[in-house]
Amino acid sequence: MTEEIIIAGFGGQGVLSMGKILAYSGMMQDMEVSWMPSYGPEMRGGTANVTVILSTDRINSPILNEFDTAIILNQQSLDKFEPLIKPGGILLYDNSGITRFPGRKDIKIYCVEATEEASRMSMVKTFNMIVLGAYLKIQPFVKLENVLKGIAKSLPPRHHHTIPMNNDAIIRGMEIVTQENK
Amino acid sequence: MPELKLMKGNEAIAEAAIRAGADGYFGYPITPQSEILEYLMVEDAHKRTGMVILQAESELAAINMVYGAACTGKKIMTSSSSPGISLMQEGISYIAGAELPCLIVNVVRGGPGLGTIQPSQADYFQSVKGGGHGDYRLIVLAPASVQEMSDFVPLGFDLAFKYRIPVLILSDGVIGQMMEKVDLFDQVPRATEFDQSWVLSGKTHDRPKNTITSLDLEALDMEKHNHHLQAKYKLIEQNEVRYEEILCDDAEFIFIAYGASARICQKATQLARDKGLKVGLFRPITLFPFPKKEIFARSEKLKAILSVEMSAGQMIEDIQLATKFRVKSEHFGRYGGVIHSPSEVLEAMENLIKSCDNGNK
Numbered sequence: 381m382t383e384e385i386i387i388a389g390f391g392g393q394g395v396l397s398m399g400k401i402l403a404y405s406g407m408m409q410d411m412e413v414s415w416m417p418s419y420g421p422e423m424r425g426g427t428a429n430v431t432v433i434l435s436t437d438r439i440n441s442p443i444l445n446e447f448d449t450a451i452i453l454n455q456q457s458l459d460k461f462e463p464l465i466k467p468g469g470i471l472l473y474d475n476s477g478i479t480r481f482p483g484r485k486d487i488k489i490y491c492v493e494a495t496e497e498a499s500r501m502s503m504v505k506t507f508n509m510i511v512l513g514a515y516l517k518i519q520p521f522v523k524l525e526n527v528l529k530g531i532a533k534s535l536p537p538r539h540h541h542t543i544p545m546n547n548d549a550i551i552r553g554m555e556i557v558t559q560e561n562k
Numbered sequence: 563m564p565e566l567k568l569m570k571g572n573e574a575i576a577e578a579a580i581r582a583g584a585d586g587y588f589g590y591p592i593t594p595q596s597e598i599l600e601y602l603m604v605e606d607a608h609k610r611t612g613m614v615i616l617q618a619e620s621e622l623a624a625i626n627m628v629y630g631a632a633c634t635g636k637k638i639m640t641s642s643s644s645p646g647i648s649l650m651q652e653g654i655s656y657i658a659g660a661e662l663p664c665l666i667v668n669v670v671r672g673g674p675g676l677g678t679i680q681p682s683q684a685d686y687f688q689s690v691k692g693g694g695h696g697d698y699r700l701i702v703l704a705p706a707s708v709q710e711m712s713d714f715v716p717l718g719f720d721l722a723f724k725y726r727i728p729v730l731i732l733s734d735g736v737i738g739q740m741m742e743k744v745d746l747f748d749q750v751p752r753a754t755e756f757d758q759s760w761v762l763s764g765k766t767h768d769r770p771k772n773t774i775t776s777l778d779l780e781a782l783d784m785e786k787h788n789h790h791l792q793a794k795y796k797l798i799e800q801n802e803v804r805y806e807e808i809l810c811d812d813a814e815f816i817f818i819a820y821g822a823s824a825r826i827c828q829k830a831t832q833l834a835r836d837k838g839l840k841v842g843l844f845r846p847i848t849l850f851p852f853p854k855k856e857i858f859a860r861s862e863k864l865k866a867i868l869s870v871e872m873s874a875g876q877m878i879e880d881i882q883l884a885t886k887f888r889v890k891s892e893h894f895g896r897y898g899g900v901i902h903s904p905s906e907v908l909e910a911m912e913n914l915i916k917s918c919d920n921g922n923k
């Protein structure tokens with residue numbers, strides 16, 4: 381099994397850290413993982429993206445031009461990455477600020493209203509964990525217990541008190557994700 | 563007990579330096595390799611092993627600190643990225659001339675000039691042909707994974723001391739910035755006893771004076787010194803060639819690529835095999851010494867070679883020399899900070915295969 385994922389959005393949305401947590405989670409489950417960020421100047425205020433690969437086999441290229449799953453958090457990234465999803469693949473997006481909606485018929489499209497939910501829960505910083513929860517619901521490759529272990533590995537100890545809050549956000553994301561085309 | 567961690571390539575280099583028992587690191591920050599210096603500082607390497615970590619005022623200062631410290635026979639290293647490595651070339655030439663062991667890491671970014679901060683492999687010529695002035699070579703290791711970023715640090719130090727030569731780890735922004743699992747080797751204590759026969763450690767009465775210099779105004783003596791250096795490089799070419807072959811046994815066409823491009827070509831190889839194309843990958847691990855004989859031996863069975871490098875085509879020249887032009891060899895690569903995708907690389911290979919087939923008709 382190999383899952384090739386792109387996570388893309390604005391710098392500051394937690395794109396890179398979500399990818400990092402996903403990679404750590406895969407590692408906690410004895411998978412091979414790779415995490416390759418876009419580290420260009422676009423990160424500062426512009427778009428940020430990271431390629432994460434989870435696999436039961438040795439990973440060859442950390443650089444990809446088509447993906448099994450795209451997790452999309454802003455319009456620019458939707459425009460850029462929707463065409464790069466493999467036929468039959470998955471698009472998960474947060475609809476906040478989206479005006480041109482995804483339209484492909486040959487992929488499965490899921491929406492998670494994570495921005496709205498995060499502010500409703502008064503936990504704006506766990507926005508990315510709501511999205512992660514939605515992803516884990518759709519593609520349950522990694523068990524939740526391993527994700528929580530992954531968060532503990534990824535966060536410095538001084539932030540470990542936030543793990544329960546992150547857990548709540550992940551569960552919430554699992555609950556609110558909806559498929560748009562069936 | 564192996565210690566498995568998820569690390570960036572740059573962090574793996576830094577951690578490996580501490581664990582390999584390095585005595586000193588002198589460097590100056592530059593993207594995309596700043597994590598090396600940062601990690602050494604954050605990890606408090608000095609507290610862990612006594613390793614000296616110093617942020618110099620410039621790359622020039624850093625390489626000259628390396629020159630000075632390496633004279634004492636200690637394990638010394640520096641790291642930078644392309645423009646910074648260019649600044650260091652004078653010092654590297656002196657170190658090569660003075661035959662000092664040290665480890666230099668170049669996490670290559672796009673050029674020329676200040677260029678860009680994105681990945682590139684356009685420093686191949688500079689790395690394998692010398693770089694600074696004079697007839698000298700470095701041993702050049704090209705890691706293609708975070709694991710190799712770690713493993714090549716102790717290997718690099720071993721080779722540097724075995725031949726008293728600067729060793730260059732030629733990496734790129736992809737391998738430096740990506741995170742992968744890495745199996746960390748156990749801590750090696752810093753050496754307390756080592757070969758003192760050539761070092762500058764304060765002359766005692768029981769040994770003659772040691773002199774370390776790259777200067778000799780007697781041309782005949784300097785020629786003799788050059789002969790000695792060339793003999794050393796010959797020996798390295800005989801003994802230290804390293805490479806990896808993937809699906810080469812029945813291959814009619816092969817990619818030759820190192821570093822990040824090798825990883826991308828590995829994917830393209832897999833995609834090509836899925837289409838029934840007999841494609842393999844030959845990955846040079848040492849770029850100097852270049853696996854000339856191995857490529858020549860293989861070239862007889864091949865219809866064509868595609869050299870893939872994030873450059874306008876540098877390694878291709880060594881491939882053409884190695885094969886003595888007896889097999890069609892072409893270059894493909896995006897450059898200036900752009901990374902080629904697996905599909906682009908595959909397409910380039912398919913075009914090459916097509917052109918060979920048409921030639922046979």
